[in-house]
Amino acid sequence: MISIIAFTILFLSGTLYFIYNISKVRANILLGRDDNRSDNKKERLRTMILVAFGQKKMFNRPIPALLHLFLYVAFVITQIELIEIVADGVSGNHRMFRNGLGGGYTFMVSFIEVLSVLAFVGTVFFLSRRNLLKLPRLNMKELAGWPKQDANLILVLEIILICFIFMMNGADEVLYNLGHSHYSSGIDGESSFNFLISSKLGPFLFGNLDVSTLHIIERIGWWGHILMVFTFLNYLPFSKHFHILLAFPVTYYSNLNKKGKFVNMDSVTNEVKLMLDPNSDPYAAQPESNSIQRFGAKDATDLTWKNLLDSYACTECGRCTSVCPANLTGKLLSPRKVMMDTRDRITEIGELKRKNGADYIDGKSLLGDYISEEEVWACTSCNACVQECPVNIDPLAILVDLRRFMVMEESKMPTELTGMLTNIENNGAPWQFSPSDRFNWAKED
């Protein structure tokens, strides 16, 4: 009875705290500007299924993709067993689904066990790649401190979780062999659960232990497993590991246009059309706009909700940075850092607003305090980062909005660009040539 109460409390508090924290993240994301992405539902669904569910883009690098797939499938399939664990936990039963599912149950748990072993291999590989092989993109300076610890912590948690699964199933197997499992309604004459791995591993590890020790190990495994699941769940909203959930919405809301197309600023279109229209009345009342908005983005709240969703979905894998021409040639710009900075800043703004009221301003901004102008100007808009991202995150969109702010609000840009822009405005070419000479090439030899 005590365990039923303890479990129910754990389950409810774990679930509620998770909901509380994701609603905070959701509120942070909604601090962003509007961006209508309700179109093309079919195409969006297709993209989500291919890119998030099918992990299509991961397979550009096959070995990490395969190991990542082990972790991913293990994670998804284990959720089925989790349903049983929750049912057992609140009802005080043990292996509730076994009677009903029979051979299907044995297959399911065996499948989970095999995936857990594969996930274990993957986790060890990922840990050693980070810490022993020191893969450059996973050891860059923007990862120093918390991001690096975050990554390692998740991997270690996963290893512990897998160990608990095998403690639980292994000890239960030996107990079942001895006729002491809590699972008592066994099939006649059967003395093993016949799970593919724990039926061997259990007797091997725990075969010599007495029944009371086995019960303790089994319970530690069971409670440890469910405790880790809730720890993990509640850790997600604070971690780069949030991508396991946000990969789905972020790919659903992917940019479906050609990558070269920049977002049109409609507010500018209205003004330019007025300027070009000889019949327009400059003194006519302007249509009411519902908010005073700056051009481009200075702070994270000037970005769109999609940009902010991108930042929370980023798992800091650094594939973007590893292909960025600016970063490859030693410039400060790192698209991954742009995403991390955006997330850190909007999280900070969200916290401050919750604490001090919606109008609170702390005097800091994304541009300047997090991302420097030098970083913004180093971008060649080549879209390599966008192409490379396994979940279609778009760092370029953020960089463009930061540029727009600097140029249109503050007239701050490298001096050569001022010249280039003046040339376009005065003579319709980025260089200082007369427009009347534009057709001379046809007459020259």
Add this chain to the structure above:
Amino acid sequence: MTLKVPTMSEMLAEGKTPDILFWVGCSGSFDDRAKKITKAVVKILNHCNVNFAVLGTEESCSGDPARRAGNEFTFQMQALMNIQVLNGYEIKKIVTACPHCFNTLKNEYPELGGNYEVIHHTQLIQDLINIGKLVLADGGTFKGKKITFHDPCYLGRANDVFEAPRALIEKLDASLVEMKRCKTNGLCCGAGGAQMFKEAEKGDKEINVERTEDALETQANIIATGCPFCNTMLTDGVKNFNKEAEVLVLDVAELIANAAEL
């Protein structure tokens, strides 16, 4: 051979309508190196009797570098003025040899009222060969040569045109060798996003040098590309390695014009 380059205003005066507008672009009009590419395109168009015209002095910057630099006002001013001209002439189809103009005209003008079918010159040339209007001479200049193709970002990744330029190179009597970073994974030449017009930020290397290394690694005799900016950047990169005597940087249009002995 004298080039026949009719302008839209001449065409209109004669009551004629061209099938396609050749958008020359600022580089193609003013940059000495890029003018050669423009002329190669015109030679091909003339040779195939394509009914085309240019805007001549009525053309103006597409606005691409202004938009990439963050100046939306200048971009939209340019775009709306160009659209007035293009719509005034009732232009339906445009070909251009500049991927930046290509991207802007094709993807960014429609929202501002300019709807045209826009193709890159490599796509047009591919069509001309496919329908038999353009025949390349046998065993031409490029026999036994190795050619590598550098994907311009705004043609390749940005607009998914990867095959047309390669199909053209394969028509030559040469072998196409790919760089380790190509197609969707192609590395930028360093000029995009208005970088063409400014010094690079502080770093330990120039992007065009990094990219030229990729190209030189293939042992190619010719680095082909389809963008006047890429052409400039890679030409500078080749000079940086003192290889300008051995390795040529050419536009695909120049290769084809050469092979067709135009």
